[in-house]
Amino acid sequence: MDGYAVRAEDVSGASPENPRELRLMGQWPAGQPGDQVVEPGACLRVFTGSPLPQGADAVVMQEDTRLVEDSAEARVWVCDKVRPFEHVRLAGEDIASGQQVLAQGRRLSGFDLGLVSALGIPRLKVRRVPRVGILATGTELVEPGQPLLPGQIHESNRLLLRSLIQRSGATPVVFPLIADDLERTTRCLEQALDQCDVLLTSGGVSVGDHDHIKPALQALGGKIHLWRLAMKPGKPLVFAEACHKPVFGLPGNPVSAVVGYSLLVYPALSQLAGCQTLDLPRISGTLTQSIHNRGDRRLYVRVRLEGGGRVVPSQGHQGSHALGSLATSDGLLAVAERTQLEAGSQVEVIGWP
Numbered sequence: 001m002d003g004y005a006v007r008a009e010d011v012s013g014a015s016p017e018n019p020r021e022l023r024l025m026g027q028w029p030a031g032q033p034g035d036q037v038v039e040p041g042a043c044l045r046v047f048t049g050s051p052l053p054q055g056a057d058a059v060v061m062q063e064d065t066r067l068v069e070d071s072a073e074a075r076v077w078v079c080d081k082v083r084p085f086e087h088v089r090l091a092g093e094d095i096a097s098g099q100q101v102l103a104q105g106r107r108l109s110g111f112d113l114g115l116v117s118a119l120g121i122p123r124l125k126v127r128r129v130p131r132v133g134i135l136a137t138g139t140e141l142v143e144p145g146q147p148l149l150p151g152q153i154h155e156s157n158r159l160l161l162r163s164l165i166q167r168s169g170a171t172p173v174v175f176p177l178i179a180d181d182l183e184r185t186t187r188c189l190e191q192a193l194d195q196c197d198v199l200l201t202s203g204g205v206s207v208g209d210h211d212h213i214k215p216a217l218q219a220l221g222g223k224i225h226l227w228r229l230a231m232k233p234g235k236p237l238v239f240a241e242a243c244h245k246p247v248f249g250l251p252g253n254p255v256s257a258v259v260g261y262s263l264l265v266y267p268a269l270s271q272l273a274g275c276q277t278l279d280l281p282r283i284s285g286t287l288t289q290s291i292h293n294r295g296d297r298r299l300y301v302r303v304r305l306e307g308g309g310r311v312v313p314s315q316g317h318q319g320s321h322a323l324g325s326l327a328t329s330d331g332l333l334a335v336a337e338r339t340q341l342e343a344g345s346q347v348e349v350i351g352w353p
Helices: 110-118 157-168 182-195 213-219 254-272 323-327
Strands: 003-006 020-028 042-046 058-061 065-068 075-078 131-136 171-174 198-202 223-227 238-242 245-250 282-287 291-293 298-306 310-313 331-335 339-341 346-351
Touching: 003 020, 003 075, 131 157, 131 182, 157 171, 157 198, 157 254, 182 198, 182 213, 182 245, 198 254, 213 223, 213 238, 213 245, 245 254, 254 298, 254 323, 291 298, 291 331, 298 346, 331 339
Parallel strands: 020 042, 131 171, 131 198, 198 245, 282 310
Antiparallel strands: 003 042, 003 058, 020 075, 065 075, 223 238, 238 245, 282 346, 291 339, 298 310, 298 331, 331 346
């Protein structure tokens, strides 16, 4: 605090009506060397960040004092008592000697970096963040801002996935759009795998005649470990290995791509980055309306979190193409196969990465 370093016993019982008078010995600004000792009946002017001088055990705030300079010797009237070590920060009160500051496998935040900087640590040993390539396939796709011809749509998945990858701490690398051609798809996959540690593709993983991701991976000598999951949205999802690198083939529908990324790709990227905490955040709440999953796949519903812990399905279409209900959501609610969740049920929302 800005004020005066004192001996607490010298100002015991001080009040505006009954101030204690102390002799002013001088001042000790923050960051300046000094070896002054506060004597009984005296005080020393100090500032935020000043060391506590020897002999003193507390600081009286400047607002609780009056400086008297009508004599040869400056004096200070103290108008409030202080306890020993009041308005003083003790060495080691934040982090004790020998205390572990950061555990291995922790994702570093700005708070962590501020802490280690305050401890005088200039470098940390960390994992290199993975470079994640992003490819989108589809002859019907057009860059945002370009005019649309009949049968075309603006492509949105690459920018969407890029933002999610950045938030995960990895480095996204966005590649140009790929038309539905096997030779071109194979060539683009090979180029992307050469530059990145992980590859995400969007579209081209279903059973259509123009879905070329799986054949292209096989042409590169890749091994497909799984294809199709019992989840909705996001069933046509590929996990493969090509050129000794993991490849996630996400569906082309944007919500399917986001759900697949959140549940499968995000934990994988976290593990590659050395994190030991891989799960998405979970938030408990009360469902406001019933939800019935009549299908044989686990259903992931976009929901909002409202005041009072209420969980509300996002307004708008819940289809795998519908970005409107995705943009207003806070996370996903998993509904098991052939299950009905009644209004008023206690549920757990899976937060977005």
